[in-house]
Amino acid sequence: MSQPAPHLHQGPTTRGTMLAAAGCLVPAVAWGVLVQGPGALAVLAVAAGASLACELAIGLAAWRRFTLADGSALLTGLLVGLSLPVYVPLFVPAVAAAFAVAVVKASFGGLGRNWMNPALGGRLFVTFSWPALLAVRPRPPAGWLRVPAGLTDGSLLGGSGQLGLVSTLLLALGGAYLLARRIAAWEVPASFAVSFALTVWALGGLPAGEGLFRGDLPAALATGGFALAAFFMATDPVTAPRGRAARLAFGAGCGLLCFLLRVYARRAEAPFLAVPLMNMLVPLLERPAARRGRK
Amino acid sequence: MNRTRSFPRGGVRPPERKLATANLPIRKACIPAEVLLPLRQHAGAPAACLVRAGQSVAEGQPIGRAQGPLAADVHASIPGVVSEVREILLPDGTPSPAVLIALEGEFSRTGRTRRPEDWRELPRDQLLRRLEAAGVVGPNGVPAAAGLRAAGRAGLLVVNGVESEPYLTCGQRLLVEKAAEVLSGAAIAAFILGAGSVRVAVEADKPEALRAAVEAASAFGFEVSALETRYPLEEESLLMRSLAERKAGPGASGFAVLEVGTLLAIHEAVTLEQPQIERVVTVAGEAVRHPGNLKARLGTPLSALLEECGLRGPARVIAGGPMRGFAVDGMDAPLTKGMKGILALSRRERLPAVRTPCIGCGRCGEACPWGLRPDELYKWLEHGETAEALGRGLEACTECGCCAFVCPARIPLVQGLAAGKRRGAA
Numbered sequence: 001m002s003q004p005a006p007h008l009h010q011g012p013t014t015r016g017t018m019l020a021a022a023g024c025l026v027p028a029v030a031w032g033v034l035v036q037g038p039g040a041l042a043v044l045a046v047a048a049g050a051s052l053a054c055e056l057a058i059g060l061a062a063w064r065r066f067t068l069a070d071g072s073a074l075l076t077g078l079l080v081g082l083s084l085p086v087y088v089p090l091f092v093p094a095v096a097a098a099f100a101v102a103v104v105k106a107s108f109g110g111l112g113r114n115w116m117n118p119a120l121g122g123r124l125f126v127t128f129s130w131p132a133l134l135a136v137r138p139r140p141p142a143g144w145l146r147v148p149a150g151l152t153d154g155s156l157l158g159g160s161g162q163l164g165l166v167s168t169l170l171l172a173l174g175g176a177y178l179l180a181r182r183i184a185a186w187e188v189p190a191s192f193a194v195s196f197a198l199t200v201w202a203l204g205g206l207p208a209g210e211g212l213f214r215g216d217l218p219a220a221l222a223t224g225g226f227a228l229a230a231f232f233m234a235t236d237p238v239t240a241p242r243g244r245a246a247r248l249a250f251g252a253g254c255g256l257l258c259f260l261l262r263v264y265a266r267r268a269e270a271p272f273l274a275v276p277l278m279n280m281l282v283p284l285l286e287r288p289a290a291r292r293g294r295k
Numbered sequence: 296m297n298r299t300r301s302f303p304r305g306g307v308r309p310p311e312r313k314l315a316t317a318n319l320p321i322r323k324a325c326i327p328a329e330v331l332l333p334l335r336q337h338a339g340a341p342a343a344c345l346v347r348a349g350q351s352v353a354e355g356q357p358i359g360r361a362q363g364p365l366a367a368d369v370h371a372s373i374p375g376v377v378s379e380v381r382e383i384l385l386p387d388g389t390p391s392p393a394v395l396i397a398l399e400g401e402f403s404r405t406g407r408t409r410r411p412e413d414w415r416e417l418p419r420d421q422l423l424r425r426l427e428a429a430g431v432v433g434p435n436g437v438p439a440a441a442g443l444r445a446a447g448r449a450g451l452l453v454v455n456g457v458e459s460e461p462y463l464t465c466g467q468r469l470l471v472e473k474a475a476e477v478l479s480g481a482a483i484a485a486f487i488l489g490a491g492s493v494r495v496a497v498e499a500d501k502p503e504a505l506r507a508a509v510e511a512a513s514a515f516g517f518e519v520s521a522l523e524t525r526y527p528l529e530e531e532s533l534l535m536r537s538l539a540e541r542k543a544g545p546g547a548s549g550f551a552v553l554e555v556g557t558l559l560a561i562h563e564a565v566t567l568e569q570p571q572i573e574r575v576v577t578v579a580g581e582a583v584r585h586p587g588n589l590k591a592r593l594g595t596p597l598s599a600l601l602e603e604c605g606l607r608g609p610a611r612v613i614a615g616g617p618m619r620g621f622a623v624d625g626m627d628a629p630l631t632k633g634m635k636g637i638l639a640l641s642r643r644e645r646l647p648a649v650r651t652p653c654i655g656c657g658r659c660g661e662a663c664p665w666g667l668r669p670d671e672l673y674k675w676l677e678h679g680e681t682a683e684a685l686g687r688g689l690e691a692c693t694e695c696g697c698c699a700f701v702c703p704a705r706i707p708l709v710q711g712l713a714a715g716k717r718r719g720a721a
Binding site: 003004005006007008009010011012013014015016017069070110111112113185237238239240242243 | 704
C-alpha cells in the first residue's frame with residue numbers, strides 16, 4: 001500500500017514548527033537591530049547565512065538531500081545570531097553557526113538526532129574559543145533608537161535595565177504564541193522561569209551578604225538571554241525531554257543551573273550554559289517514564 | 296442519562312466534517328448493472344463458491360458458503376447471471392475470490408413488503424441460525440452469530456452508536472431514522488446473550504441521534520449514555536472505559552459490543568429473514584458534489600457510487616473512514632459489508648506535507664490512547680528489534696492512527712507498527 005492511513009493530519013508540520021519559531025523571533029530581532037544598530041544586522045545576517053550555507057553543503061554532499069526546506073537551519077542561524085553580542089568580529093557568528101550545523105547537528109546524523117541544541121552548541125564553542133572577544137562589556141548606543149545600552153549580557157538582546165526588559169517582553173510575546181499553538185511545550189519555560197526566579201529571589205542575595213529572600217529578581221529576569229534560552233532554546237523538541245514530569249524537571253534543572261552560573265560563577269551567558277548541561281541529562285530524565293511503560 | 300464521559304488518556308479531536316451529510320436523510324442508491332461480490336467479507340477464510348459462470352442467481356440467493364471460524368455466507372445482492380468468478384485484491388490488500396453478477400431478471404425481495412415476524416416465539420438456536428443464514432457481519436469482520444456465540448452468556452450488551460471518525464454519519468443517520476429497528480436488533484442480541492442490561496452509547500454532540508435513541512430506548516427499557524466525542528471512542532475497550540464499566544470484577548460477567556449497522560442487519564435477518572445484501576454507506580469528501588448516506592447493494596463498484604454523488608476533480612479515494620480506511624487505486628473495488636464510508640478527499644482537506652526525520656516532539660505519545668511511545672517503537676522496529684518493541688507494549692497497538700495523525704514529520708507510524716506486529720506474531 002503506497003498511501004497508508006490515516007489520510008488526514010492535524011497540527012504543525014516539522015517545517016511549520018521551525019518557521020513558526022523563527023517567525024516568533026521577529027519582534028525581538030527588530031528590537032535588537034533598532035537598539036544595537038547596523039552591527040546587529042550584520043551579526044544576524046552572517047550567522048543565518050553561514051548556517052544555511054553549511055546545511056545546504058552538508059545536505060547535498062553527505063546525504064544528497066536538500067534539507068533547507070525543513071526550516072531548522074534558518075532557526076539555528078537566527079538563534080546563534082541573537083545569542084551573540086553585537087561587538088564581536090564577524091568571523092565569530094560565522095564560526096558559531098557553522099559549528100552548530102556541521103558539528104552539533106550534522107555529525108550526529110542531522111535534524112532530530114542531535115542531543116544538544118545546535119545554536120547553543122555553536123554559542124558555547126565560540127565562548128570558550130575566544131573568551132576575550134565575547135567578554136561582557138558596556139557598549140555605547142549605536143542604534144537608531146539612541147538608547148543607552150549599558151552592560152550587555154552577552155546577547156544581542158541583552159543588557160541591563162529597560163533594554164533587557166523590553167527584549168524579554170518581546171521574546172515572551174513570541175514564546176507565548178508558540179506555547180498557545182502548542183508548538184513548544186509549556187512545561188519547560190514555565191518550570192525554567194519559576195525555578196530560576198525562586199532561586200534568585202531566595203538565595204540571590206547571599207553572595208552579596210544580604211541574606212535570604214533579598215535577591216535582585218528584576219535584574220536577573222530582565223535580560224534577553226534568559227527569555228531566549230527559556231522560550232526558544234530549552235523548548236527545542238529534539239533536545240528537550242518528552243513527558244510532562246520529565247519536562248518539568250528539565251526546566252527546573254535549567255533554572256537552578258542558570259542561577260548557580262549567574263550568581264556564583266558570574267557568567268552573563270548563564271542561560272546558554274545551563275540548557276546544554278541539562279540536555280545531557282535528558283536520557284536520565286526520560287528513564288522513569290520508559291521504565292513504567294515497559295511491561 | 297449519564298453525564299458526558301470519555302476515556303482517560305490520549306485520543307485526538309480531528310475536524311468532524313460531518314455537516315455535509317449529517318442532516319440528509321438516507322437515500323437509495325441506483326441499482327448497479329453489475330455487482331462484484333467478494334467471498335471474503337469477514338475476518339475468516341473466504342466462503343466456498345456455490346455458483347459457476349453462466350449460472351442465473353436470484354436476489355438474496357446464497358453464492359458463498361461459510362467455511363471455518365469467523366466466516367459468513369455471502370448472498371447475491373441483485374438478481375442476474377454470474378459472468379465470472381475471479382480473484383481480486385480487497386482494499387486492505389488481502390486477496391479474495393469474487394463473483395461478478397450482471398443484472399438480469401426480477402427482484403424477488405425488493406418491493407415486496409413482508410410482515411415482520413415476532414422473534415420472541417423463536418428459540419435461541421433458531422435466532423442464531425437465522426443470523427448465520429443471513430450472513431450478518433459487523434464492521435470488524437466478525438460475523439454476528441460467531442461473535443454472539445463466543446460471548447456466551449454476557450451480562451451486558453452495549454449498543455455502539457459512536458462514530459468519532461470524521462466524515463462518517465451512516466451510524467448517526469441509522470439511529471435518527473431507524474432507532475426502533477436498531478434497538479429491536481439489540482433486544483434480539485440481548486436475548487441470545489441472556490444479557491440483563493443493554494446500554495446505548497451515543498456521542499453527546501449528536502443531539503438528533505441522541506434524542507432518537509432515548510425515545511426508542513424507553514420503549515425497550517434500555518439505558519442511554521451520552522459520551523464525549525474523541526477519536527477512537529468506538530474502540531471496544533475505550534468505549535467500555537468511557538461507560539465506566541469495571542473491566543473485571545465480581546459479578547461483572549462478560550459483555551458484548553455491537554454497532555448500530557450490525558444491529559439493524561440482525562433485526563432484518565431475524566424478523567424478515569433478510570440476508571445482508573445492502574448497507575448504508577457515507578459517501579463524502581470535498582471531491583464529491585452531492586455527498587450523502589446511500590443505501591446501496593453490496594458489491595456495487597465504488598466508482599458507481601462516487602459518480603452518483605458527483606465525483607469531481609482529482610482525489611484520494613478511501614474505502615472506509617479517513618483514520619483507518621484504505622486508499623484504493625482503481626475504483627472498481629466493490630462495496631462490502633463492513634465499509635462505512637467511501638471518501639474522495641481533495642489535497643487541501645488532507646493536509647499532506649513533506650516527510651522529515653523525527654524531531655522528537657512526543658506528540659505521538661500524547662495522542663496514543665494506550666500510552667505507548669509510537670516514535671520509540673517505530674525506531675526499534677526500523678532497526679529490526681521486534682522483540683524489544685514487543686517488550687515495550689507493541690501488542691497493545693490497535694492501529695487507530697492517532698500517532699500518525701498528529702506527527703509533524705509525517706512518519707508512517709501506523710504502517711510501521713502494524714508491520715512490526717505482524718512480524719511479531721509470525
